[in-house]
Amino acid sequence: MNLPPSYPANLPLSHPALSATDPELAALIGAEEQLQADTLRLIPSENYVSQAVLEASGTVLQNKYSEGYAGRRYYEGQQNIDQVERLAIARAKALFGVDHANVQPYSGSPANLAVYLAFAEPGDTVMGMALPMGGHLTHGWGVSATGKWFRGVQYGVRPDTGLIDFDEVRDLALKERPKLIFCGGTALPRTIDFAAFAEIARESGAVLVADVAHIAGLIAGGAHPSPVPHADVISTTTHKTLRGPRGAMLMSREEHAKAIDKAVFPGLQGGPHNQTTAAIAVALHEAAQPSFRDYAHAVVDNAKALAEALLARGFDLVSGGTDNHLILMDLTPKDVPGKVAAKALDRAGIVVNYNTVPYDPRKPFDPSGVRIGTPSLTSRGLATEHMPAVADWIDRGVTAARTGDEDALATIRAEVADLMAAFPAPGLSRD
Numbered sequence: 336m337n338l339p340p341s342y343p344a345n346l347p348l349s350h351p352a353l354s355a356t357d358p359e360l361a362a363l364i365g366a367e368e369q370l371q372a373d374t375l376r377l378i379p380s381e382n383y384v385s386q387a388v389l390e391a392s393g394t395v396l397q398n399k400y401s402e403g404y405a406g407r408r409y410y411e412g413q414q415n416i417d418q419v420e421r422l423a424i425a426r427a428k429a430l431f432g433v434d435h436a437n438v439q440p441y442s443g444s445p446a447n448l449a450v451y452l453a454f455a456e457p458g459d460t461v462m463g464m465a466l467p468m469g470g471h472l473t474h475g476w477g478v479s480a481t482g483k484w485f486r487g488v489q490y491g492v493r494p495d496t497g498l499i500d501f502d503e504v505r506d507l508a509l510k511e512r513p514k515l516i517f518c519g520g521t522a523l524p525r526t527i528d529f530a531a532f533a534e535i536a537r538e539s540g541a542v543l544v545a546d547v548a549h550i551a552g553l554i555a556g557g558a559h560p561s562p563v564p565h566a567d568v569i570s571t572t573t574h575k576t577l578r579g580p581r582g583a584m585l586m587s588r589e590e591h592a593k594a595i596d597k598a599v600f601p602g603l604q605g606g607p608h609n610q611t612t613a614a615i616a617v618a619l620h621e622a623a624q625p626s627f628r629d630y631a632h633a634v635v636d637n638a639k640a641l642a643e644a645l646l647a648r649g650f651d652l653v654s655g656g657t658d659n660h661l662i663l664m665d666l667t668p669k670d671v672p673g674k675v676a677a678k679a680l681d682r683a684g685i686v687v688n689y690n691t692v693p694y695d696p697r698k699p700f701d702p703s704g705v706r707i708g709t710p711s712l713t714s715r716g717l718a719t720e721h722m723p724a725v726a727d728w729i730d731r732g733v734t735a736a737r738t739g740d741e742d743a744l745a746t747i748r749a750e751v752a753d754l755m756a757a758f759p760a761p762g763l764s765r766d
């Protein structure tokens with residue numbers, strides 16, 4: 336096997352055909368494997384998929400066109416593909432306890448767009464959490480197609496508690512009468528009260544969409560309450576805590592099945608990505624195992640332990656802590672902008688993202704906060720006893736960011752790589 340010189344020596348991964356055909360690209364992939372192996376990855380929307388998920392997503396299912404749905408395709412030769420998609424659907428329905436699942440959306444954003452197509456007309460009012468409060472672009476935020484083609488009205492969190500103000504949500508919903516209400520988001524460290532949202536949706540005549548992209552794995556593993564039976568539609572990515580391939584699913588009660596399926600295809604998409612469908616099926620199978628329940632609970636235990644350790648080091652956490660997999664820190668008291676901290680931590684081998692905090696006085700591209708999460712480190716087997724060390728590294732990294740101490744960042748990087756070497760990542764270690 337001829338690997339390019341920059342190929343990581345201590346990773347046993349090999350891509351012989353790729354290395355022969357395109358050594359330049361193989362080297363880049365090899366470098367990314369090394370980076371994912373060596374660093375402490377704390378971005379809450381990321382994870383490490385299993386070897387089985389990686390294998391399924393790299394198969395000849397890639398070669399097949401399958402517009403339509405199982406048994407109702409526009410192309411022949413679906414003997415195997417239909418069974419793959421049916422398996423993924425059956426597993427999604429069983430795991431989440433829903434009547435209907437569509438596993439074809441290419442990703443979370445198109446999945447949400449399909450929901451608009453199914454239940455609203457351009458110009459209709461829709462409601463979601465504001466992006467800077469922790470919502471998602473696709474929940475009607477202005478720069479998104481969903482905020483340009485629909486009239487987005489937005490709710491937030493209370494400035495004093497960092498929690499959703501359900502009186503505000505109810506008042507807004509009754510005044511604006513949105514067609515859709517989205518709940519869920521990207522930077523919400525607390526449990527989502529689906530029942531409270533459902534009551535408001537009922538009162539205001541809206542369709543409730545629970546976008547559980549971030550927490551689907553926690554729900555599957557019993558570490559966060561389920562939106563079933565409260566939400567009319569459940570939208571989720573498959574690649575965050577659910578630990579599957581990059582993709583998405585829409586789930587609902589039977590009454591909305593037709594509308595959702597029609598919206599995904601032919602409304603919005605062409606042929607499904609069958610290799611992704613297969614990998615989703617594998618991830619759902621993994622998520623149905625008892626060990627995944629342990630994983631989901633360990634993610635939350637780790638986040639709580641990390642939050643405690645950060646609070647003990649004087650960090651200011653939005654809402655004062657966490658109930659789930661993520662922590663949102665306001666670095667204003669540490670006198671370091673979020674972006675400066677995030678970039679310094681990256682040099683220290685700790686990968687986070689800078690993020691707005693609610694009522695952030697700074698700009699979205701240069702905000703006050705940093706968002707961190709425990710899904711990836713938990714997939715590597717780190718446990719609560721490691722969280723004080725993680726908090727220490729973050730604390731030292733943020734201090735070094737303020738003082739410009741590059742030596743301190745290099746020292747942290749070496750310490751991080753040491754610990755990471757003892758906890759091989761799924762998909763990056765082939766036994």
Ligand SMILES: *Cc1c(COP(=O)(O)O)cnc(C)c1O
Nearest residue numbers: 442443444471520521546548549
């Ligand atoms: C990640 C996310 C999405 C979008 O998913 P993509 O696959 O990045 O398009 C949508 N909604 C929420 C709440 C998310 O966290």
